[in-house]
Amino acid sequence: MDTDSKAAFAPRAPRAWPTEDCSRIPNWIYSDPDHYQAELDRIFYGPFWTFVGLECEVPNHGDWKQAVVGERAVILTRARDGQVHVVLNSCAHRGAQICNKAFGHDKELMCPYHQWTFDLNGDLLGVPFRRGVKGKGGYPSDFDPRKHPLRKLRVECVNGAVFASFDERTLPMKDYLGxxxxxxxxxxxxxxxxxxxxxxxxxxxxxxxxxxxxxxxxxxxxxxxxxxxxxxxxxxxxxxxxxxxxxxxxxxxxxxxxxxxxxxxxxxxxxxxxxxxxxxxxxxxxxxxxxxxxxxxxxxxxxxxxxxxxxxxxxxxxxxxxxxxxxxxxxxxxxxxxxxxxxxxxxxxxxxxxxxxxxxxxxxxxxxxxxxxxxxxxxxxxxxxxxxxxxxxxxxxxxxxxxxxxxxxxxxxxxxxxxxx
Ligand SMILES: [Fe+2]
CATH class of the missing domain: 3.90.380.10 (Naphthalene 1,2-dioxygenase Alpha Subunit; Chain A, domain 1)
Incomplete structure (x- = not known):
């Protein structure tokens, strides 16, 4: 193998910023797949707010809409408490997407796969066959539905605009923006x-x-x-x-x-x-x-x-x-x-x-x-x-x-x- 071919198969060296200041931006940060994954983790799933919609898009109890944070589908809901909530659109059971339309209205959110059913704030309400069939099987006696909600995101509403974040460290919007x-x-x-x-x-x-x-x-x-x-x-x-x-x-x-x-x-x-x-x-x-x-x-x-x-x-x-x-x-x-x-x-x-x-x-x-x-x-x-x-x-x-x-x-x-x- 010649030197050039060896270099092609060698692990890539960590890449640094080309200049002390920000008067140069390296082109590779616009296309590198590993760097992009790191951006998702550190930025979109990190301590920053993502806009997910307007409160007026879900005016009534039971209204929901799909939104996206990074690449993760989430559901913006109006729950029984009158508040908007943002939960991960991935069942706490086997991970399937629960909502598939852009907008909807339901009393509760039910996963189409095995019918785990969640309240609009993401709490698990019920699972099929919890006690098994004719007294046999079912979930272990210590199975606690309270431990299996949909993943809940942090939410802040600014006069009708709704923002969500996966990271508990995200600052309140006033401090976040200054x-x-x-x-x-x-x-x-x-x-x-x-x-x-x-x-x-x-x-x-x-x-x-x-x-x-x-x-x-x-x-x-x-x-x-x-x-x-x-x-x-x-x-x-x-x-x-x-x-x-x-x-x-x-x-x-x-x-x-x-x-x-x-x-x-x-x-x-x-x-x-x-x-x-x-x-x-x-x-x-x-x-x-x-x-x-x-x-x-x-x-x-x-x-x-x-x-x-x-x-x-x-x-x-x-x-x-x-x-x-x-x-x-x-x-x-x-x-x-x-x-x-x-x-x-x-x-x-x-x-x-x-x-x-x-x-x-x-x-x-x-x-x-x-x-x-x-x-x-x-x-x-x-x-x-x-x-x-x-x-x-x-x-x-x-x-x-x-x-x-x-x-x-x-x-x-x-x-x-x-x-x-
Ligand atoms: Fe423009």
Whole structure:
């Protein structure tokens, strides 16, 4: 065997981060299967919150919906106590999935295989043949149903948004996000009742991390999203804010305000499509509804949720990993319970901007697949992340949006989890 062949069969050396700082990201972390498994264990099953739905999706006792944490199917339920619970969708008996539909309504959850039956909070209510048949067999006399509930996840609801975690160490949401970020999240989830407007799902051939990166890199919108630029929804000269949780750098907010003056650069970008007109302008005609002039606010929470307010469009975009080279993007569109019919229609019209075939989002999906295709065979190379410096610290005030600082912030935190750096 020659030296090259020997090297091919040698165990891989542990791979380190290529640079001291986060100005480089190694391509192999977007495709390596072992690394992906470690991400599931340390991140998705670790001390972090995953968005699993809205309370208004399960309004009544007996309502349930399926959701996913990491790759594990879970069930979000409304139990007898009126509370929402999240339990593992895997029977405590022989591990079979109990619920197979997206939504349902049942007094209890019964496994289709051997009919172990659980209360909606996951407690085991009954098992067939507990005392055997005609006094013979059955479970041992000390078999205790209380010891065999469905696995229960930790749950926290933030004014109608439901988060779950497998790890008891996960911080309460206010501490998890920090005061500033929590304030931005509760600007949208402000305590008013919510109304579900719809869902969309999309499978994308790329690594899950591409999504939070995309949401942290706001300046791509001025280059990639021609629709936004053409109709003046987002411009390079728009005043914006890149705010990171100063403790972890893992969570961040990108927000921007409408402005009336237009710079030469922005005019030039728009002039490319000056003769483009929409037949129905209502799709880009929002009304102000919050007590501020923030037109776009993206709260991106580690690991993979963005709560977006884009004018009157409200949505949760949740990343579900599906292997190292694929992820699912799950969109939950909502409004407030007290919305007028006119406002609901406005939100639904604006929803055309995003989703699987959204006028804006479709561009992102396409480039995620370009990224996946370009990175997978080039795992020995690194990405360059040096825009606005090499440090993870971004500008904190409304001002310049052209920065990759929040991406460096994400990896500063990620390295501490995955590389013990
Ligand atoms: Fe985008």
């Amino acid at each position: 005061d500033e970020l929590y304030k931005r999240l509760t600007r949208v989830f402000d305590g008013r009742g919510l109304r579900l407007l719809g869902h969309q799902r999309q499978r994308i051939k790329g690594n899950w991390k591409l999504y939070p990166e995309n949401m942290k890199d706001s300046y791509h919108a001025t280059l990639l999203h021609v629709f936004l630029i053409s109709f003046g929804l987002y411009r390079i000269d728009q005043k914006g804010e890149l705010l990171q949780d100063s403790r972890t750098l893992a969570h961040n907010v990108v927000s921007s305000r409408a402005n009336s003056s237009e710079t030469k650069e922005a005019r030039e970008m728009r002039s490319l499509k000056a003769d483009f007109q929409l037949n129905d302008m209502r799709i880009v005609t929002p009304v102000q509804e919050y007590d501020d002039d923030v037109t776009i606010q993206n709260v991106t929470m580690f690991p993979g949720l963005t709560v977006q307010q884009q004018q009157n469009l409200l949505q949760c975009r949740n990343v579900i990993p599906r292997g190292p080279n694929e992820f699912e993007l799950s969109w939950t569109y909502f409004g407030y319970a007290d919305d007028t019919e006119e406002m609901t229609q406005r939100r639904l019209r604006l929803a055309n901007l995003t989703g699987a075939a959204g006028l804006i989002s479709v561009d992102d999906t396409e480039v995620f697949e370009f990224s996946g295709a370009g990175m997978r065979p080039n795992a020995d190379r690194d990405c360059v992340v040096e825009l606005a410096g090499r440090s993870p610290e971004p500008p904190r005030e409304f001002g310049d949006m052209v920065s990759e600082g929040p991406i460096r912030g994400f990896y500063d935190f990620y390295r501490r989890i995955m590389f013990n750096d």
